[in-house]
Amino acid sequence: MKKLITLLLVLAMVVAMVACGTATDGDADGDALIKVGIINNDPNESGYRTANDRDMKETFTEENGYDASFFYSLRNEEQIAAAQTFVQEEVDYLLISAAGTAGWDTVLQDAQAAGIQVILFDRTIDADESLYVASIVSDMALEGETAVTWLAGQGLSEYNIIHLQGVMGSAAQIGRTGALDEMVAGNDNWTLVTQQTAEWNAENAQQIVQSVIDSGESFNVIYAENDDMARGAVAALDNANISHGVDGDVIIMGFDCNKWALEELLAGNWNYDGQCNPFQASYIDEIIKNLENGTAPAQKVVIMEEKGFDATTITQEDVDNYGI
Numbered sequence: 001m002k003k004l005i006t007l008l009l010v011l012a013m014v015v016a017m018v019a020c021g022t023a024t025d026g027d028a029d030g031d032a033l034i035k036v037g038i039i040n041n042d043p044n045e046s047g048y049r050t051a052n053d054r055d056m057k058e059t060f061t062e063e064n065g066y067d068a069s070f071f072y073s074l075r076n077e078e079q080i081a082a083a084q085t086f087v088q089e090e091v092d093y094l095l096i097s098a099a100g101t102a103g104w105d106t107v108l109q110d111a112q113a114a115g116i117q118v119i120l121f122d123r124t125i126d127a128d129e130s131l132y133v134a135s136i137v138s139d140m141a142l143e144g145e146t147a148v149t150w151l152a153g154q155g156l157s158e159y160n161i162i163h164l165q166g167v168m169g170s171a172a173q174i175g176r177t178g179a180l181d182e183m184v185a186g187n188d189n190w191t192l193v194t195q196q197t198a199e200w201n202a203e204n205a206q207q208i209v210q211s212v213i214d215s216g217e218s219f220n221v222i223y224a225e226n227d228d229m230a231r232g233a234v235a236a237l238d239n240a241n242i243s244h245g246v247d248g249d250v251i252i253m254g255f256d257c258n259k260w261a262l263e264e265l266l267a268g269n270w271n272y273d274g275q276c277n278p279f280q281a282s283y284i285d286e287i288i289k290n291l292e293n294g295t296a297p298a299q300k301v302v303i304m305e306e307k308g309f310d311a312t313t314i315t316q317e318d319v320d321n322y323g324i
C-alpha cells in the first residue's frame with residue numbers, strides 16, 4: 001500500500017510538472033517578442049539625433065514586447081546593406097531613418113517579398129508608397145519654407161547669406177535647402193556668399209565661416225541647417241569679434257530646437273530656430289501594435305507637428321516645452 005501511495009504521488013508530481021511546463025511554453029508563445037531591425041543615423045550626429053535614438057531605445061524594449069536590433073550609419077549604402085541583413089534575419093518589422101533618399105527600392109522589395117513590414121521614420125525616401133506600410137516623418141520642405149518666410153520678413157535691404165548644408169542628399173538637407181534656393185533665384189537682393197556642406201558638424205561649419213571671414217566677403221545671414229552647425233558658425237564670429245543675434249550684425253538661423261539652442265535665442269544671441277520633432281517612437285509603437293491585431297494604420301503618412309521660434313518672442317516656457 002505504501003508503495004502504491006508513493007507511486008501515485010510521483011505520478012501526480014510528474015503530471016503537475018508537465019502541466020506547468022506546457023503552460024510555460026504556451027505563455028512564451030503568447031508573449032513572443034516582436035522582432036524589429038532599426039536603421040538610424042549616427043546618434044552622435046547632433047542633439048536631435050541623440051534624442052531620436054534615445055526615444056527609440058526607450059520604446060523598443062523587451063518589457064514593451066520587442067526584440068530590437070539597431071544599426072547606425074550616415075552612409076546610405078551602409079544602411080541599405082544593413083537593411084538587407086535584417087531581411088535575411090527575418091525580422092518582423094524594418095524601421096528606417098534613411099541617410100539618403102535614393103537607392104532603397106530593391107531592399108524594400110525584398111522585404112515585402114519576405115513578408116516584412118517597413119516603417120519609415122524621421123525622413124522620407126524616393127520609393128513607391130506600396131513598399132512601406134507607414135511613414136512618420138518631418139516635413140523638411142515645410143521647415144525650410146517656414147524659415148525662409150521668417151527671414152524674408154526681417155526686411156533687409158540685402159541678404160548676403162552663408163548657407164551651411166547638412167549631409168547632401170538627405171531629406172533634411174534637400175528640404176531646408178530647397179526653399180532658400182528658390183528665394184535666392186527669385187530675388188536679386190538675395191545672394192549666397194557661399195553654400196557648402198558641413199555635414200551637420202560644428203567644427204566643419206566653423207572652418208567654412210572662418211574661411212569667408214578671412215576672404216573679406218560681406219555677409220549678414222548665416223542659414224545653418226542644424227543647431228550644431230549654427231554653433232560652429234557663431235564660434236567663428238566670436239573669434240573675429242563680429243556681433244550676431246538680436247541687434248547684431250549677423251542673423252543666426254538653426255534647426256532642431258536643442259534646448260541649448262533655444263536658450264541662445266532667449267538670450268538674444270541667435271535669431272531663429274526651426275523645430276524638428278524627434279519623438280516618433282510612440283507613433284511607430286502604436287502602428288505596430290495595431291498591425292499585430294490586424295488593424296492597418298489610419299494614415300499612410302504622419303507628419304510631425306513643428307514650428308519656428310523667433311528670438312524676439314520666445315519664452316522660457318517655450319524653451320522648457322520644446323527644447324530637446
